[in-house]
Amino acid sequence: MHYTHTIIGAGIVGLATAYRLKQKLPDAKVLVVEKEVCVAKHQTGNNSGVIHSGIYYKPGSLKAVNCRKGYKQIIEFCNEHNVKYDLCGKIIVATSNDELPQLEKIYERGIENGLENLTKLNESQLKDYEPNVNGIAGIHVPQTGIIDFKDVCNKLYELLVESGVEFHFDEQVVSINKGNSITIRTTNQLFMTDVLISCAGLYSDKVASMTESSLNVRIVPFRGEYHKLKKQRRSLVRNLIYPVPDPNFPFLGVHFTRMIDGEVECGPNAVFALKREGYGKFDFNISDIANAITWPGFRKVIYKYWRTGLGEYYRSFSKKAFVKALQKLIPSIQANDLISGGAGVRAQACERNAGLLDDFYILESQNIYHVCNAPSPAATSSLAIGDYIAEQVIQSN
Ligand SMILES: Cc1cc2nc3c(=O)[nH]c(=O)nc-3n(C[C@H](O)[C@H](O)[C@H](O)COP(=O)(O)OP(=O)(O)OC[C@H]3O[C@@H](n4cnc5c(N)ncnc54)[C@H](O)[C@@H]3O)c2cc1C
Incomplete structure (x- = not known):
């Protein structure tokens, strides 16, 4: 079976990428291969369900840029498709003096990242928002929201199936061969594809090392x-x-x-x-x-x-x-x-030599894309990450 685009992983990043690809390339023959029997079984289905505002991230980083873009996009998506969410806001609370410089830094980052209406709070203002909280200062972030990301995934799945995207569940990708076209072997069968995008979450390094001999x-x-x-x-x-x-x-x-x-x-x-x-x-x-x-x-x-x-x-x-x-x-x-x-x-x-990687990381080589690091806020950012990957795919073909 031959596809134009194949995505490994039906977590929110894989589904959002398939969705953006299909929107930009309606004639594409897209396949999603997932080792579990349903969508959102791992990180996406077990996360905290917070729509992050983007206040924390280093300005200009992929996290900061894609969180802000993804935030707008996920809300638009939920409004369009009746997925429940609530922009209830959150407070960040300092409980001791030594946390105040870091609290101030977060506030400044929020401003730099384009967040409006952030409010600095003193002890009594904190209690106006959360009467049971103990703190000496804080920030109110009105943009933060809550959602069940499984609902987003179920809706994406429904829309993708309607648009002709094929899903193969219960099939684990075990090897990938690069050639004129890319061959993907799963536990059950072989698929051929022109472009491969791996969004394999906890196994993203394992899948990446199927095509990259010296993964960093x-x-x-x-x-x-x-x-x-x-x-x-x-x-x-x-x-x-x-x-x-x-x-x-x-x-x-x-x-x-x-x-x-x-x-x-x-x-x-x-x-x-x-x-x-x-x-x-x-x-x-x-x-x-x-x-x-x-x-x-x-x-x-x-x-x-x-x-x-x-x-x-x-x-x-x-x-x-x-x-x-x-x-x-x-x-x-x-x-x-x-x-x-x-x-x-x-x-x-x-x-390999530096420690934990803070930013999102997507490795690209010859029509193969590996999403190697998509930690929080990647659920919030998923549609923007999908948009970014789809644009990269289009530009290099
Ligand atoms: C505890 C926790 C709390 C979090 N809270 C938030 C939050 O509040 N807000 C937020 O924005 N983000 C949050 N995150 C981060 C967010 O959940 C993840 O960044 C996001 O879900 C990543 O999505 P994904 O599609 O990359 O990965 P996953 O959801 O893990 O999906 C990867 C998929 O790939 C499949 N797969 C793997 N290997 C193979 C293979 N070889 N063949 C076929 N399929 C394969 C897996 O079965 C899986 O379904 C949290 C994460 C955790 C764990």
Whole structure:
């Protein structure tokens, strides 16, 4: 079977890319190959459901640019196709004086990234937004919203099928051969394609190394574990409450998120996952562990940040420690207010010699595109990433 464009992975990045390609090239014969039996099974289906505003990211970076563009695009998409979302806003809260310089930096970044109506808050203004919060200063970010990204994926899937895109589920790509046309071998069959785009999330490095012999990045999986507030305690949180992030690990720091279904998620902590798609505490895979710890870039991260990592593991096994971390933001919260929630595993690319790669990273060579790093806010940014890839594909053909 021969296709003009093939996409590996039916997470939100793969689906959004297929969608943008089909919009720009209506005659394209597009295939999506997915190893699971449905869309959004991994990162996309287990994330926090936040439409990020783009306040945090380095101005000019792919994250900053695509988050702002993607933000507008996802809202337009949801309005057009009746996908539920709520732009409820969030507050970022400093709980000690030493966090104030970083809070100020975030505010300035937000302005540089084009966010309007950001408001600096003092202690009492924080309480106007979130009466139960403890903090000395903060920022209100009105643009932040909540959504279920699975709903977006289901709608994208429906539209793609209607437009003639073919889906092959339950087929894992096991090898790729470059030639005049590209041959993709899955667990069941062979496909030929002119252009290949891999959006394989936690396996993006594995798929990339099928065509790139000396790949400079490797995926290190980080599991984020959540708790939820019991129904009768959800009123502790009105919307979204975030701490001031550690610039070295922007995805760390427990926070509170009201979900679009009304539940309130608390967390996550983030621990090195011993298995790429290991959602349970005790899941492990020897090859995944070896893959990460033999990688020089990750060894550097361990050497430099082992204390931070141990703290995250401690919170993973000690509910008391987890609650203590939550109490920094909401002192009245107690262990028995929490029930255990789910977990998600983040695909974080790590460079061979430099450590964790902060920005999005797309590798391109001879009609093959590998999305090698698409961590948060890639769900928010997905339609912009898809747009960018589709433009690159069109320009090089
Ligand atoms: C805990 C957590 C919270 C997050 N919170 C947010 C948030 O609030 N807002 C936000 O914008 N972002 C958030 N993110 C980030 C966001 O979820 C991801 O950046 C985004 O979902 C990445 O989408 P993806 O399509 O690249 O990957 P995925 O959703 O992981 O999809 C990759 C797909 O590729 C398939 N695949 C892999 N290998 C193969 C193969 N060999 N053959 C065939 N198929 C294959 C997989 O089965 C999978 O379906 C969060 C992530 C996590 C984990």
